[in-house]
Every structure is written in C-alpha cells, then in structure tokens.
Amino acid sequence: MTKKSPARTPRITIREVASDAGVSVAAVSKVLRDAYGVSEALRAKVQASMEKLNYRPLASARGLRGRTYTLGLVFPDLRNPFFADIFVGVNAALERTQYQAMQGVSVSASSLVEAMIDRQMDGLVLIGPNETNARLNDIADRIPLVAIGHHDIEEARFDTVNNDDQLGARLAVRHLCQNGHKKVAMLSLAAPVSTVINQRELGYRLEMTEQGLGTAINIVRAPQVLRDVQLTVRRLLESRDRPDAIFCWTDLMAFEAISVATELELSIPQDIAIVGYDNTVFCEFAQNRLTSIDQSGEVLGLQATRLLIERIDGRSHSEHFVVTPRVVARASSAKAG
Amino acid sequence: MTKKSPARTPRITIREVASDAGVSVAAVSKVLRDAYGVSEALRAKVQASMEKLNYRPLASARGLRGRTYTLGLVFPDLRNPFFADIFVGVNAALERTQYQAMQGVSVSASSLVEAMIDRQMDGLVLIGPNETNARLNDIADRIPLVAIGHHDIEEARFDTVNNDDQLGARLAVRHLCQNGHKKVAMLSLAAPVSTVINQRELGYRLEMTEQGLGTAINIVRAPQVLRDVQLTVRRLLESRDRPDAIFCWTDLMAFEAISVATELELSIPQDIAIVGYDNTVFCEFAQNRLTSIDQSGEVLGLQATRLLIERIDGRSHSEHFVVTPRVVARASSAKAG
DNA sequence: GCAAAAATGTAGAACGCTACACGTAGAACA
DNA sequence: TGTTCTACGTGTAGCGTTCTACATTTTTGC
Numbered sequence: 001m002t003k004k005s006p007a008r009t010p011r012i013t014i015r016e017v018a019s020d021a022g023v024s025v026a027a028v029s030k031v032l033r034d035a036y037g038v039s040e041a042l043r044a045k046v047q048a049s050m051e052k053l054n055y056r057p058l059a060s061a062r063g064l065r066g067r068t069y070t071l072g073l074v075f076p077d078l079r080n081p082f083f084a085d086i087f088v089g090v091n092a093a094l095e096r097t098q099y100q101a102m103q104g105v106s107v108s109a110s111s112l113v114e115a116m117i118d119r120q121m122d123g124l125v126l127i128g129p130n131e132t133n134a135r136l137n138d139i140a141d142r143i144p145l146v147a148i149g150h151h152d153i154e155e156a157r158f159d160t161v162n163n164d165d166q167l168g169a170r171l172a173v174r175h176l177c178q179n180g181h182k183k184v185a186m187l188s189l190a191a192p193v194s195t196v197i198n199q200r201e202l203g204y205r206l207e208m209t210e211q212g213l214g215t216a217i218n219i220v221r222a223p224q225v226l227r228d229v230q231l232t233v234r235r236l237l238e239s240r241d242r243p244d245a246i247f248c249w250t251d252l253m254a255f256e257a258i259s260v261a262t263e264l265e266l267s268i269p270q271d272i273a274i275v276g277y278d279n280t281v282f283c284e285f286a287q288n289r290l291t292s293i294d295q296s297g298e299v300l301g302l303q304a305t306r307l308l309i310e311r312i313d314g315r316s317h318s319e320h321f322v323v324t325p326r327v328v329a330r331a332s333s334a335k336a337g
Numbered sequence: 338m339t340k341k342s343p344a345r346t347p348r349i350t351i352r353e354v355a356s357d358a359g360v361s362v363a364a365v366s367k368v369l370r371d372a373y374g375v376s377e378a379l380r381a382k383v384q385a386s387m388e389k390l391n392y393r394p395l396a397s398a399r400g401l402r403g404r405t406y407t408l409g410l411v412f413p414d415l416r417n418p419f420f421a422d423i424f425v426g427v428n429a430a431l432e433r434t435q436y437q438a439m440q441g442v443s444v445s446a447s448s449l450v451e452a453m454i455d456r457q458m459d460g461l462v463l464i465g466p467n468e469t470n471a472r473l474n475d476i477a478d479r480i481p482l483v484a485i486g487h488h489d490i491e492e493a494r495f496d497t498v499n500n501d502d503q504l505g506a507r508l509a510v511r512h513l514c515q516n517g518h519k520k521v522a523m524l525s526l527a528a529p530v531s532t533v534i535n536q537r538e539l540g541y542r543l544e545m546t547e548q549g550l551g552t553a554i555n556i557v558r559a560p561q562v563l564r565d566v567q568l569t570v571r572r573l574l575e576s577r578d579r580p581d582a583i584f585c586w587t588d589l590m591a592f593e594a595i596s597v598a599t600e601l602e603l604s605i606p607q608d609i610a611i612v613g614y615d616n617t618v619f620c621e622f623a624q625n626r627l628t629s630i631d632q633s634g635e636v637l638g639l640q641a642t643r644l645l646i647e648r649i650d651g652r653s654h655s656e657h658f659v660v661t662p663r664v665v666a667r668a669s670s671a672k673a674g
Numbered sequence: 675g676c677a678a679a680a681a682t683g684t685a686g687a688a689c690g691c692t693a694c695a696c697g698t699a700g701a702a703c704a
Numbered sequence: 705t706g707t708t709c710t711a712c713g714t715g716t717a718g719c720g721t722t723c724t725a726c727a728t729t730t731t732t733g734c
Contacts (some may be wrong), residue, residue, distance in 0.1 A: 009478065013690055024714045029692055037712050059456040060400035061690035064719040068397065070456060078424055079618070084415035091444055100452045103440040107428055115437045119396040119407060142346065226618065255622055262623035281416070281563065285592055286599035287624040350720055361684045366722060374682050398720035401689040680731070689722085695715090702709075 012055045021049035032057055033066070063120035069098045071308060072121035074112055075105050076128045077224075080252055082278040082297055086127060086148065089301025099309065110135070117143050123308040125301075126150075130193055144311040146304045151195035153320050159307040161321045163295035165196050168325035169203030169247065172275045172293055173211065175327045176245045180336040181273050183216045184208065185236060185243035187229075187253055190221040197249070200277075204247060218243060222253070229253055233260040237272065244272060244336065251276035251283055254290055258332070273333045289331035299323050349392045358386035369394055370403070400457035406435045408645060409458035411449055412442050413465045414561075417589055419615040419634050423464060423485065426638025436646065447472070454480055460645045462638075463487075467530055481648040483641045488532035490657050496644040498658045500632035502533050505662035506540030506584065509612045509630055510548065512664045513582045517673040518610050520553045521545065522573060522580035524566075524590055527558040534586070537614075541584060555580060559590070566590055570597040574609065581609060581673065588613035588620055591627055595669070610670045626668035636660050 014032075018025045023042060030038050031046040049055070059068045073090060075083050090101050102121070104112045110131065116124060123144035129136065133152045139145055145158035153160055169186075176184050186204045189197055201219060208217050222232035236243065237260060248254035254276030258268060266272050276283065279294035303321045310319075351369075355362045360379060367375050368383040386392070396405045410427060412420050427438050439458070441449045447468070453461060460481035466473065470489045476482055482495035490497055506523075513521050523541045526534055538556055545554050559569035573580065574597060585591035591613030595605060603609050613620065616631035640658045647656075 011690090014692095015690080025691085026693085026714055026716090027712090030713085033692080035693090039712060042712080056451065056455050058401075058690055060397040060405065061719090062692075063397035064395075064401065064690080064721090065692035066719095068456070078415070078421035079418045081416045081418075087415055087442060100449075100456075101441075102456075103442070104438075105424060105440070112437075114393065118393050119405070119437075119439070226621075255619070255624075258624055259622035282592070282619075284563075285596035287592075287595055348720090352720080362721085363684055363686090363723080364682090367683085370722080372723090376682065379683080395720055398689095399722075401691090401720080402722035403689095404722095676734095678731105678733080680729105682727105682729075684727075685725090687722105687724090689720105692717105692719090694717090697714080698712085700709105700711090703707085704705100 011058065012053045014055070014057065017046065017049050017053055017055045020053060021045045060120075067122045067312070068120045069100060070119075070121050071099050071101050071305070072116035072119075072124045073101050073103045074116070074124065074126045074129070075103060076130070078105050080250065080278070081280050081282065082251070083127065085297025086301035086304075089298035089303075090125070090305045091301075092298070093302045093305035093309075097309070101305075110139075113139055123312045125304045125308055128194075128196065130191055132193055144308060146308045146311070148300050148304050149196050151199050153318070156318050156320075159304075159311060159319045159321075161300050161304040161307065161323075162196075163300065163323040163325045165199035165325075166203035166206070168277065168293045168295060169200040170207040171325060171327050172247045172277070173204055173207040175291070175329065176247065176273055176275060176333055177211045177213070179269075179273065179333055181245035181269075181333075182213060183218070183241070183243040184213065184245040184247060185218040185220065187233065187236070187246050187248045187257060188219050188221045189249045189253075190223045200249070216243075226256065229256045230260055233257045234264070237261060237264055237266065242272070245269075245274070245333070246272065247275045249277060251278045251280040251290060251292055254292070254332075255282065255288060258288060258290070268332050269334045269336065273336070275333050279328050283328070283330060291330045291333035292328050293325045294328050295325045296323055348395065349390045351392070351394065354383065354386050354390055354392045357390060358382045396457075404459045404649070405457045406437060407456075407458050408436055408438050408642070409453035409456075409461045410438050410440045411453070411461060411463045411466070412440060413467070415442050417587065417615070418617050418619065419588070420464065422634030423638035423641075426635035426640075427462070427642045428638075429635070430639045430642035430646075434646070438642075447476075450476055460649045462641050462645055465531075465533065467528055469530055481645060483645045483648070485637050485641050486533045488536050490655065493655050493657075496641075496648060496656045496658075498637050498641040498644065498660075499533075500637065500660040500662045502536035502662075503540035503543070505614065505630045505632060506537040507544040508662060508664050509584045509614070510541055510544040512628070512666065513584065513610055513612060513670055514548045514550070516606075516610070516670055518582035518606075518670075519550060520555075520578070520580040521550065521582040521584060522555040522557065524570065524573070524583050524585045524594060525556050525558045526586045526590075527560045537586070553580075563593065566593045567597055570594045571601070574598060574601055574603065579609070582606075582611070582670070583609065584612045586614060588615045588617040588627060588629055591629070591669075592619065592625060595625060595627065605669050606671045606673065610673070612670050616665050620665070620667060628667045628670035629665050630662050631665050632662045633660055 014028050018028045028046050031043050106112045126147045128149040137157045140158035148161045222229045254274050257274050261272050276290050276292040279292040283290040283292045351365050355365045365383050368380050443449045463484045465486040474494045477495040485498045487497050559566045591611050594611050598609050613627050613629040616629040620627040620629045
C-alpha cells in the first residue's frame with residue numbers, strides 16, 4: 001500500500017560538514033555536543049561549515065546513541081487556558097538550550113506516555129496526572145520525570161512541582177468568610193485519583209472548621225463534562241438550603257457556575273459568591289469578574305523544566321518545588337451586603 | 338557536565354522478539370509494517386512474542402530508515418479552545434492507525450517546523466499558519482504538509498483544509514442585518530499575512546455592499562494581545578457614531594468585546610450586537626450567549642489528518658477540502674428592538 | 675510432470691549520529 | 705633527557721530499525 005513519495009532534497013549530514021571543515025566526523029560531533037577536548041580554532045571552523053551548509057543534526061540518529069534534545073509535555077486537556085501559562089514557563093526555561101518541547105494531550109490514559117518514551121524523549125513533564133505514585137515511579141524508572149500537580153511524594157523517584165493546594169483552598173474559604181459569606185460550598189471534581197483534589201478538599205474542610213463553619217461543609221463533585229457540571233451546579237443552587245458561596249475546582253467550572261446562576265437570575269455576589277482556581281485570563285472579563293486563586297502557571301512550568309533538565313543531566317535524588325498561591329479578588333466574591 | 342543517569346531497564350529490541358519467535362529479524366520487521374510476504378502462521382507467532390515480551394518499536398530507529406509514525410501539529414497558540422476541537426478531529430482520524438500526533442506551539446515563527454523536521458515527523462499539519470505560499474511550498478518540498486486555514490492554493494504543493502471564510506463572514510453580516518442591525522463593524526486581526534483574514538474581510542465587504550450598507554463598512558484591526566483588543570473595542574464603542582453591531586474575528590475577541598461593552602454599561606444586543614467566530618464552548622454560557630459562526634473544527638482536524646496520511650502514502654497532487662460554515666444564533670445578536 | 679510464477683522467508687548493508695578507545699604532540703616536572 | 709600529564713583529534717563500532725537482493729519453497733499452468 002505504501003507508495004514512494006516524491007524525491008525530496010536529501011539532508012546535509014555530519015559527514016558533509018566534517019569534510020567541508022576538513023576535520024573528522026568525531027570532531028564535528030564534539031562541537032555539536034559541547035564535549036570536552038575541542039580547541040577554539042576547530043570549533044570556529046566547524047561552526048562556520050555548519051552555518052554555511054545549513055546543517056541540522058537529525059534527532060532520530062542522535063537518539064539512537066545519545067539524547068534527542070526533546071522534552072515531552074503531557075497535558076490532561078487542551079481546553080483550559082491555564083495550561084497555556086504553564087507552557088509559557090516551559091518555553092522560558094528552554095530558551096538558550098538545545099531542547100525543544102513537544103506537547104501531547106493524554107487522550108487514552110497512559111498510552112501517550114508510552115508513545116513519548118518510544119519517541120525517545122529525553123524527559124517528561126506530566127501535568128495534572130491522574131496516576132498513582134506507583135505508576136509514576138514505574139515511568140520514572142524508564143525516563144526522567146517531573147510531575148506538576150501531584151502531592152504524594154513519598155518514595156517518589158521523580159520530581160514534583162506544585163502549588164500549595166491545601167493553602168489555596170484555605171485562602172479561598174478565608175477570603176469568602178472575610179467578605180461575610182458563611183455557607184461556602186465546594187464544587188469539586190469527580191475523578192479517579194488525584195492528590196490535588198484531596199489537598200484542596202482537605203484545605204476546604206480544615207478552614208471551614210477553623211472558621212467555625214464546620215456544619216456548613218458541603219462538597220459536591222462533578223465530572224469534567226459540561227453537562228454534568230451544569231446539572232450539579234443547578235441542583236446545588238436550587239437546593240432547599242442554598243449556599244451563599246461556591247469555591248470551584250477550576251475557573252472553567254466557575255464560569256459554568258456563573259452561567260447557571262445567571263440563568264437562574266441569581267445575582268453575583270449578592271445571592272451567590274463564586275471563587276475559581278487558576279486565575280485564567282478570562283477571569284478579568286467584565287461578564288465574569290471572577291475572584292480566583294492564582295497558582296502562577298508560568299512559575300510551575302519554568303521550575304518543572306529546570307528540574308527536568310537537571311534530572312536528565314544526572315541528578316538522582318528527588319526535589320519538590322512548591323509555589324505559594326494567592327487570592328486575586330474580583331467582584332464575584334465581594335461583600336455579601 | 339553530563340553525568341551518567343541511573344541505569345534504566347534496557348528496552349526489548351526487535352532482535353529479541355525475533356529470537357523468541359524463532360524467526361529472522363526481517364520477518365518481525367515485516368509483521369510490524371504490514372509488509373507483503375508474511376504468512377498467517379508467521380504473523381501469529383511474531384505477534385504472540387511481541388505481546389509476551391511487551392515489545393514496542395523504537396521510533397528513532399525506525400526513523401533512520403523509514404517512517405516514525407509521528408505527525409506534527411503546529412498550533413499558533415494554546416489559549417483558544419477552538420484548537421481543542423481540531424485536535425479531537427485529528428485524534429479521531431488517528432484511531433486504529435499506527436500514527437501518533439505530537440503538538441507544538443509556534444513560539445518563534447517557523448523554527449518549530451524545522452524542529453519537527455529534525456525530529457523526523459512523517460508529516461505536518463499547520464494550523465492557521467502566518468506564512469506565504471512560497472514559504473509553505475518550501476516546507477512541502479521537505480515534508481508532507483497540510484495547512485488548515487490557508488486560502489491561497491495557487492501552485493500549492495500541499496493540501497489545505499478550510500472553512501469557507503468568505504461565506505462565514507457573509508453569513509454573519511446577513512444574520513445581523515436580518516435582525517435589524519445596520520451599522521455593522523468588523524473587528525479584525527492585525528497580523529502580518531493571513532489569507533483567512535483577507536477572505537473574512539472580503540466577505541464582510543461584499544455582503545455589506547449587497548445589503549445596501551456599503552457606506553457603513555468599518556473594519557478596525559487589533560493585534561491578538563488582550564490590552565490592544567480592549568483598547569480598540571473601547572475606541573470603537575465610544576466613537577461618535579457607534580456601530581450597532583460588531584462582527585469579531587474570533588470568539589475570544591468577541592468575549593473581550595462583550596467585556597468592554599459591559600464595562601461601558603451598554604446592553605447586548607440592544608445597544609450593540611456581537612457575533613463571534615468558531616462557536617467555542619464558552620459561547621453557550623449565559624454570561625456570553627454569543628452568536629457565532631461554526632466552522633466545525635472537528636471536521637477540519639479529521640480531514641486534514643486524512644489528507645496528510647494519504648500524502649504520506651504517496652499522493653502528490655494537491656487536494657483542498659472546504660467546510661461550509663453556519664450561523665449558531667444566540668442572544669448576543671437578537672433583534673435590535 | 676515440469677517449467678514458470680508466486681509466495682514466503684532470510685542475510686546483511688545501510689540510516690546519521692555518539693562515544694569509546696586510542697594516537698599524537700607539546701608542556702611540565704624531575 | 706626522559707617521563708608523565710594534559711589537551712586535542714581521529715577511527716570505528718555500534719544504536720534498532722528498514723529494505724533490497726536473494727534463496728527457498730509452494731503453487732499454478734499446461
């Protein structure tokens with residue numbers, strides 16, 4: 001079935017660079033890799049030839065012996081603009097390095113990770129992985145790994161970068177309480193495994209208790225799907241004893257909450273206050289004016305990438321970086337009245 | 338500087354599969370590639386061994402001789418959820434094939450394309466490329482290429498998949514006119530090159546003229562940046578002779594328009610009607626209720642991928658697939674009164 | 675039955691690069 | 705002067721696949 005493609009211009013190889021520069025192939029390779037034992041004169045000669053011939057090393061060939069200079073980013077989905085912030089951070093960290101990031105979106109569980117290992121990524125950044133520690137350790141045994149958004153670091157053979165989700169949740173609740181809201185519900189995510197969810201829910205519970213609102217604790221969970229979120233919110237807002245505030249798992253969920261509230265002709269924040277998480281760009285829009293917890297995705301991405309490169313370069317003990325979240329207050333959580 | 342990483346379990350290679358199955362390496366390779374000349378018995382034997390050993394072919398090694406079974410998707414940015422729709426389509430097309438998609442976000446112009454060629458992608462899908470035809474042809478000479486959102490197909494040595502942007506713009510204007518809006522402005526994008534922008538602006542002009550509103554033609558352009566869009570919209574809405582409707586380049590821009598209008602205490606659609614493009618999920622939200630032109634990203638992604646695989650398999654003449662857009666009417670463009 | 679054709683399997687040379695193991699030359703030291 | 709270092713280059717064996725060419729067996733045609 002496989003026919004021949006039209007002939008394409010063949011690539012410049014390391015051999016041609018070597019012969020053009022009048023040096024050995026090994027010498028060119030050394031220059032390429034910044035390896036030890038190269039004189040300035042030789043480096044200059046080789047670099048001139050590379051430039052002249054417009055040489056670009058072929059990643060597959062490099063990968064077969066050494067590294068591919070490619071990092072894999074695994075996103076849980078593409079709809080949340082928060083991930084774009086992380087991506088910005090990753091790219092900032094990659095500036096002035098030879099590395100390139102390739103993204104994938106984990107459609108079917110962990111098959112993407114396998115695909116990336118098959119493709120010889122030098123390392124992986126998993127963003128919000130729904131995986132157990134054991135499973136992550138398995139992966140880490142095969143490829144340098146950093147997880148963003150995974151709190152279980154016991155015996156972890158990989159690095160993690162997190163915002164303090166427990167604190168984030170506490171800040172949200174505290175902020176709402178300070179603004180006079182009492183019956184704070186939490187709209188959480190119904191997902192198989194997630195240490196992030198656990199932390200947020202824990203923070204919510206602890207802070208509610210601390211605020212003397214232990215009896216008002218109310219966690220409802222919805223799957224990521226649009227319909228389900230709306231149904232869940234609607235049920236919550238129409239319930240006999242409606243909360244006066246909702247702390248949402250994500251800005252995206254919060255926007256849906258705003259939508260449902262608007263449909264029910266409840267006014268925000270008078271009838272119902274809303275707080276999101278991630279401080280996405282859309283929070284700023286006048287139709288949302290959503291108070292949100294900022295976990296600075298850019299920093300998360302930057303640090304994760306930094307750690308990953310360190311790990312590729314040989315570090316074997318685990319490091320765990322934590323960002324302190326902060327409240328960005330907007331109208332959606334203003335004083336009740 | 339490069340230290341040794343902790344020893345990782347070595348991979349299963351084709352050789353081990355061959356020896357386990359008691360056949361030659363070449364035979365295993367044939368099975369892997371569905372090549373001609375393999376008996377059922379042999380195939381079964383080999384597949385059993387592959388399963389048993391959990392063998393996965395290494396893409397780098399394959400790439401050195403044949404293909405990597407990897408397709409590269411190049412997105413212009415990560416913030417627009419419309420791209421998630423395209424991605425869904427791509428994945429649908431990849432189901433039951435050996436191919437895997439890897440995404441990249443084009444930060445610095447075309448350097449990502451080079452990086453993907455270096456990494457031996459079998460083909461590329463460029464989404465909304467800001468490139469000239471000549472430049473795209475250059476790329477197409479080096480790698481199978483499909484562009485989504487590029488209308489200049491003259492002498493194109495690549496395939497394209499588009500929605501009919503000219504029609505889309507006409508539909509938007511027509512819809513607004515039918516609902517009694519007359520002074521329809523267009524909020525367009527200030528970008529270096531884009532045949533998509535040209536088509537939309539052309540459609541807008543033509544339809545305005547056809548509706549007898551030639552004198553009301555008013556195109557303002559803003560760069561993608563948040564601040565600039567808001568400034569532009571604000572200027573437009575505060576101008577002496579304010580339009581009564583805005584047709585926006587993108588839902589994202591439309592949401593910003595809604596934001597500015599809300600801030601100015603203009604009501605939608607009474608004071609100002611708004612129409613977007615892409616029919617993103619957020620359009621449905623009650624705080625937006627945004628009328629939008631649907632160009633079915635899923636179909637775009639699916640078709641692009643289909644064409645790309647055909648092209649990889651040897652097709653050399655160009656094909657151009659066009660999707661017909663449709664209006665999805667919501668409150669933001671309802672009758673003026 | 676026998677030649678020709680088709681089907682099935684194998685050997686082994688690439689693919690472009692890295693990294694190990696060396697070779698050489700000059701400097702430093704005694 | 706010889707010996708030991710150090711710095712700098714080179715030759716070349718793979719890395720894990722694919723694919724061409726060929727060898728062998730089976731089927732077909734008459």
